[in-house]
Amino acid sequence: MPVIRFLTSGKEIEFPEGEEVNILRISLRHDLGLPWSCASGLCGTDRITIVEGAENLSGVRRRERDRLGELLDDNVRLACQTYASGDLAIAWDPDQKGIDEDSRAGKRLKTVWMEGSKHGDQSADDGSDKAERA
Numbered sequence: 001m002p003v004i005r006f007l008t009s010g011k012e013i014e015f016p017e018g019e020e021v022n023i024l025r026i027s028l029r030h031d032l033g034l035p036w037s038c039a040s041g042l043c044g045t046d047r048i049t050i051v052e053g054a055e056n057l058s059g060v061r062r063r064e065r066d067r068l069g070e071l072l073d074d075n076v077r078l079a080c081q082t083y084a085s086g087d088l089a090i091a092w093d094p095d096q097k098g099i100d101e102d103s104r105a106g107k108r109l110k111t112v113w114m115e116g117s118k119h120g121d122q123s124a125d126d127g128s129d130k131a132e133r134a
């Protein structure tokens, strides 16, 4: 099974071969420590550096391109906008502060994301952004 290694938190997660998983969602579901805030490609809180496995990622979405610009060339992605289909290793700024998951907004967003699935989950990750290859 493919493995996503969350290097900054020292955690990792396996997922079934043949599946494609959203990186923020799998972090939320398994408490893997990735900071986040808007969960919709707008704030940039969930910036991750792809250490290994860039070839196993979904194409760059318009929101990522708008938010990250030249950082894309440095292997930076937004976890909420990115899907993995194979082995991956990611890291992030350990000083990055995310939303307070115990706040009202944090609880609501987390619930939406943990319940959502990739397809038909417009409220969580706004799949309306058409993916494009970098």
Ligand code: FES
Residues within 6 Å of the ligand: 036, 037, 038, 039, 040, 041, 042, 043, 044, 045, 046, 078, 079, 080, 081
């Ligand atoms: S959590 Fe705000 S851009 Fe992904």
